[in-house]
Amino acid sequence: MKRAFHPQARTAYLFLLPNVAGFLLFIAAPAVMAVLLGFTDWDGFNPIRWVGLDNYKRLLTDESFHISLVNTLTYTALSCLLVICASIALALLVNRKTRGITVFRAAYFFPHIASFIAVAVIWQAIFHPTQGPINMFLKLFTDSPPMWLASSDWAMTSLIIVTVWKMAGYYMVLFLAGLQGIPEELYEAAKIDGAGVVRRFWRVTLPLLSPVTFLVVITCIINLFKSFDLIYVMTAGGPGRATSVLVYDIYKQAFAFNKFGYASAEAIVLLAIVLLITFVQYRGEKKWVNY
Amino acid sequence: MGQLLSRSALYVVMVAIALVMTLPFIWMLSTSFKLEEHVFNFPIEWIPSVFAPENYKAVWTAIPMPTYYWNSVKLALIITAGQLLTCSLAGYAFARLEFPGRNRMFLVYLVSYMIPYQVIMIPQYLIMKNLGLVNSHWALVFLEIFSPYGVFLMRQFFISISRELSEAARIDGCGEIGIFARVILPLAKPAIATLTIFCFSWVWNDFQAPLIYLNDDRLKTIPLGLASLNGEFASQFNLIMAGAVSSLIPVIAVFFFAQKYFISGLSVGAVKG
Numbered sequence: 001m002k003r004a005f006h007p008q009a010r011t012a013y014l015f016l017l018p019n020v021a022g023f024l025l026f027i028a029a030p031a032v033m034a035v036l037l038g039f040t041d042w043d044g045f046n047p048i049r050w051v052g053l054d055n056y057k058r059l060l061t062d063e064s065f066h067i068s069l070v071n072t073l074t075y076t077a078l079s080c081l082l083v084i085c086a087s088i089a090l091a092l093l094v095n096r097k098t099r100g101i102t103v104f105r106a107a108y109f110f111p112h113i114a115s116f117i118a119v120a121v122i123w124q125a126i127f128h129p130t131q132g133p134i135n136m137f138l139k140l141f142t143d144s145p146p147m148w149l150a151s152s153d154w155a156m157t158s159l160i161i162v163t164v165w166k167m168a169g170y171y172m173v174l175f176l177a178g179l180q181g182i183p184e185e186l187y188e189a190a191k192i193d194g195a196g197v198v199r200r201f202w203r204v205t206l207p208l209l210s211p212v213t214f215l216v217v218i219t220c221i222i223n224l225f226k227s228f229d230l231i232y233v234m235t236a237g238g239p240g241r242a243t244s245v246l247v248y249d250i251y252k253q254a255f256a257f258n259k260f261g262y263a264s265a266e267a268i269v270l271l272a273i274v275l276l277i278t279f280v281q282y283r284g285e286k287k288w289v290n291y
Numbered sequence: 292m293g294q295l296l297s298r299s300a301l302y303v304v305m306v307a308i309a310l311v312m313t314l315p316f317i318w319m320l321s322t323s324f325k326l327e328e329h330v331f332n333f334p335i336e337w338i339p340s341v342f343a344p345e346n347y348k349a350v351w352t353a354i355p356m357p358t359y360y361w362n363s364v365k366l367a368l369i370i371t372a373g374q375l376l377t378c379s380l381a382g383y384a385f386a387r388l389e390f391p392g393r394n395r396m397f398l399v400y401l402v403s404y405m406i407p408y409q410v411i412m413i414p415q416y417l418i419m420k421n422l423g424l425v426n427s428h429w430a431l432v433f434l435e436i437f438s439p440y441g442v443f444l445m446r447q448f449f450i451s452i453s454r455e456l457s458e459a460a461r462i463d464g465c466g467e468i469g470i471f472a473r474v475i476l477p478l479a480k481p482a483i484a485t486l487t488i489f490c491f492s493w494v495w496n497d498f499q500a501p502l503i504y505l506n507d508d509r510l511k512t513i514p515l516g517l518a519s520l521n522g523e524f525a526s527q528f529n530l531i532m533a534g535a536v537s538s539l540i541p542v543i544a545v546f547f548f549a550q551k552y553f554i555s556g557l558s559v560g561a562v563k564g
Binding site for chain 2: 008015016023027028034044093111118119121125131132165218225251254263268
């Protein structure tokens with residue numbers, strides 16, 4: 001009887017098979033295993049041993065983990081805020097039909113297509129503390145420009161600058177699509193009601209953009225939590241531990257120190273934070289997202 | 292008059308931002324043709340006073356750049372072909388076939404997209420170790436051809452194609468595989484192009500997975516090569532930039548010829564599924 005309702009089910013499962021099989025084995029199973037490995041002391045060689053909550057107890061007192069956690073939150077919060085402000089501004093700027101506008105859009109989007117590794121090696125040279133172009137320029141005005149990546153006070157700022165520069169164009173494209181979906185009549189109506197440019201932005205543009213903003217905030221936060229390449233090449237978590245973030249610490253614990261179990265516990269904390277933030281966002285969606 | 296003024300001001304702002312976005316790349320290009328002692332000359336020499344194309348020769352011979360290039364091309368082609376196959380089949384099922392559990396399964400796909408790579412990276416490594424695939428390209432192929440993003444992208448496109456086309460083909464006696472291959476796929480060329488470009492550039496730029504799985508020099512890809520170049524030639528920025536330019540050329544070429552697919556791949560994510 002059920003078959004009659006789903007005459008296509010067999011075909012559908014056949015179509016799904018290659019992808020779902022791989023998905024279950026290489027994505028879904030690892031996601032479940034990650035939770036389990038967090039309760040073990042796997043070191044990559046010896047048999048896996050169950051250690052209960054030991055890893056999590058050690059995380060509570062692990063200074064390197066605490067620093068990485070704070071760095072991750074700082075990096076993510078500041079970068080996300082700046083990326084969103086910058087990408088909305090860029091989208092507003094290029095949301096017009098002037099001739100040659102596509103050239104500007106392409107230029108702003110351009111950093112997104114380059115690999116993080118290429119971007120990292122370029123900016124590393126530009127930020128060079130004694131001879132780099134930025135500091136050669138700043139030396140015209142001050143005797144002691146910031147040491148950028150070489151200074152524990154400035155390394156995080158440098159990373160955030162590069163991140164915003166690299167990612168703003170990507171989200172600009174999403175906001176631009178959102179802006180182009182706002183009906184022109186709404187602006188006309190607001191204009192007739194005497195609303196100025198600023199008022200129209202706050203009362204028309206931003207509320208109507210909120211579904212896009214909602215998605216951008218979520219994807220941006222998830223992407224920032226995953227940031228590894230820049231940090232690996234530009235600072236290796238340093239100077240000291242100034243730019244060590246969770247994903248970098250997880251990588252080091254697992255693949256440099258062979259503490260795979262411990263690193264898994266750390267990864268679960270990361271996942272919990274990401275899920276919590278996403279959940280709070282979805283709960284809050286109704287409050288600030290207008291359709 | 293006031294309008295003209297504000298318009299020119301706007302134009303100046305737009306040009307200034309365009310410079311901020313592109314000057315680092317122009318600096319890279321110009322530095323890649325400089326002698327080492329001219330790299331940091333100030334004011335910046337945008338056009339090198341001594342032209343040194345031999346930097347490229349040095350980079351391509353000092354490290355196994357041809358091997359890295361070949362490995363990146365090979366992986367990008369295999370993974371892209373694999374993704375196109377598995378993702379278009381699955382996307383088709385999610386978009387156009389009725390079966391029990393469809394919505395729930397699709398939700399699992401969507402949620403999995405939120406899991407950071409670093410969370411599943413260690414268990415994946417354990418699996419690959421047990422399969423004996425660590426330090427081989429197969430590990431990356433298996434990890435990357437089942438992309439939930441690809442399924443999502445193909446599904447969104449397939450859903451927009453009129454149902455009547457499938458019905459007509461069905462009445463003509465066409466089987467489901469025939470409908471997929473002969474009716475729907477030919478119409479999905481833009482989606483295929485988007486996924487191709489997206490996947491290719493993603494594999495080309497991928498760093499952390501290759502870093503974990505590829506230990507031998509003969510297996511390494513371009514981003515790994517560039518990172519080790521950066522370590523080995525610590526102060527020879529002209530050589531490092533020649534390496535960076537070499538690594539960027541294919542992606543830039545694709546971007547110039549197929550910009551619209553680059554951008555349509557992004558906006559798929561912005562449409563609520």
